[in-house]
Amino acid sequence: RVERQVHEQLGAPLLGEEVDDAVEQTFDQALFQLYEEEIISYEDAMRNADSKNELRLNIRLNSKREGGLTAEQAASLKIMEEESGETMSF
Numbered sequence: 001r002v003e004r005q006v007h008e009q010l011g012a013p014l015l016g017e018e019v020d021d022a023v024e025q026t027f028d029q030a031l032f033q034l035y036e037e038e039i040i041s042y043e044d045a046m047r048n049a050d051s052k053n054e055l056r057l058n059i060r061l062n063s064k065r066e067g068g069l070t071a072e073q074a075a076s077l078k079i080m081e082e083e084s085g086e087t088m089s090f
Contacts, residue, residue, distance in 0.1 A: 002040055002048050006030045028055045036065055 006027060025033075027050050034040045042059070049055040 002031075002034075002044050005034055005039055006048070026050070028058070031055060032058050032062075035059065036063060038065065 027048075031040070031045045031049055032055060035042060035045045045055060045059070046052055
């Protein structure tokens with residue numbers, strides 16, 4: 001379901017569909033836009049993100065969605081190594 005919404009947002013074809021134009025937006029940018037338009041939830045956006053850290057940061061810094069992040073979502077804004085899952089301390 002989210003995959004189809006992102007492909008529609010990107011204007012990108014699904015597997016087996018013809019390609020007309022180059023895609024001008026990344027997958028995570030499309031997820032952010034769908035989140036902003038309240039089409040998908042924060043959890044759906046994170047679950048499907050290519051770079052969870054970048055999407056979290058983008059939402060934290062740029063989201064105009066009413067209410068912003070919940071305390072639980074804000075707590076998840078730790079920088080983590082994508083491959084190992086280790087949290088980085090500063």
